[in-house]
Amino acid sequence: MELRTAASPRDVKHYTTQRLREEFLIQNVFVPDEIRLVYSHIDRIITGSATPAEKELKLVAGQELRAEYFLQRREMGVINIGGPGCICVDGRTFEVAPREGMYIGMGKRDITFSSTDKENPAKFYINSAPAHTSYPTVLIKREGTPEEDVVIIKEENKVELGSLEQSNHRTICKYILPGQVESCQLEMGMTSLEPGSVWNTMPCHTHDRRMEVYLYFDMPEDAFVMHYMGEPQETRHIVMRNEEAVISPSWSIHAGSGSRNYTFIWGMVGENQDFDDMDGIRNEDIL
Numbered sequence: 569m570e571l572r573t574a575a576s577p578r579d580v581k582h583y584t585t586q587r588l589r590e591e592f593l594i595q596n597v598f599v600p601d602e603i604r605l606v607y608s609h610i611d612r613i614i615t616g617s618a619t620p621a622e623k624e625l626k627l628v629a630g631q632e633l634r635a636e637y638f639l640q641r642r643e644m645g646v647i648n649i650g651g652p653g654c655i656c657v658d659g660r661t662f663e664v665a666p667r668e669g670m671y672i673g674m675g676k677r678d679i680t681f682s683s684t685d686k687e688n689p690a691k692f693y694i695n696s697a698p699a700h701t702s703y704p705t706v707l708i709k710r711e712g713t714p715e716e717d718v719v720i721i722k723e724e725n726k727v728e729l730g731s732l733e734q735s736n737h738r739t740i741c742k743y744i745l746p747g748q749v750e751s752c753q754l755e756m757g758m759t760s761l762e763p764g765s766v767w768n769t770m771p772c773h774t775h776d777r778r779m780e781v782y783l784y785f786d787m788p789e790d791a792f793v794m795h796y797m798g799e800p801q802e803t804r805h806i807v808m809r810n811e812e813a814v815i816s817p818s819w820s821i822h823a824g825s826g827s828r829n830y831t832f833i834w835g836m837v838g839e840n841q842d843f844d845d846m847d848g849i850r851n852e853d854i855l
């Protein structure tokens with residue numbers, strides 16, 4: 569597991585392009601037949617993936633957690649951005665179709681990932697955070713009929729906003745948050761931009777009580793997103809390619825404009841789970 573330390577805004581404004589990328593950008597997120605994880609000291613979020621192709625992959629705690637098993641003191645959210653696959657949690661197998669997710673509660677010991685078709689492997693994107701209690705483990709679907717251990721995302725949690733005129737027409741689909749899927753601190757969701765719209769999270773915001781990680785995807789090789797970070801009056805950009813993630817400290821804006829439309833997964837952890845607790849920054853005030 570790779571370790572990233574926290575960073576002060578007073579230092580970050582002096583970073584070169586390369587240093588900014590080393591601290592905040594996560595590349596090679598999905599590697600076939602590997603579980604790859606990055607541990608950040610910022611709210612101790614773990615960001616990573618399981619990409620089972622030829623073989624089943626088992627999640628283990630590793631040296632860094634000094635735990636008997638990965639979720640001994642943690643919770644995790646997973647969203648599959650690849651082909652169909654399965655996640656087995658303590659002997660119970662969940663079939664996870666493309667764009668479906670899971671919340672796996674603290675205390676679940678044995679977690680394995682597999683793909684249905686090795687030619688079109690599942691790509692399980694993972695966010696995990698420290699937890700204090702165990703909430704139910706559920707499969708999260710965007711549509712369908714609720715069943716035992718299966719939650720359907722409520723219509724009120726599919727929020728369309730922005731406009732083509734402002735190049736930011738998009739839908740925020742909230743997978744894990746209070747009232748939808750309960751968790752200790754983790755919130756996760758997926759935002760999809762309409763064709764012709766390229767701006768996410770604009771007008772932008774900060775939220776001092778939560779940090780956030782974005783994973784950009786659904787982009788061809790030659791496309792990119794200029795991801796903007798930094799204090800609102802000290803903005804910097806990171807050029808991001810398909811299936812790369814970026815860490816955003818609580819003091820930083822997190823927005824992007826792409827060379828075309830794209831999709832991204834956001835994950836937040838921290839002091840509260842109030843999605844609307846944001847400090848909006850007026851377009852006139854950003855520097």
Ligand SMILES: O=C(O)C(=O)C[C@H](O)C(=O)CO
Binds near residue numbers: 769
């Ligand atoms: O496009 C957007 O706007 C978002 O998806 C915003 C993120 O969900 C976010 O930053 C939540 O704090």
Ligand SMILES: [Zn+2]
Binds near residue numbers: 773775780
């Ligand atoms: Zn945010």
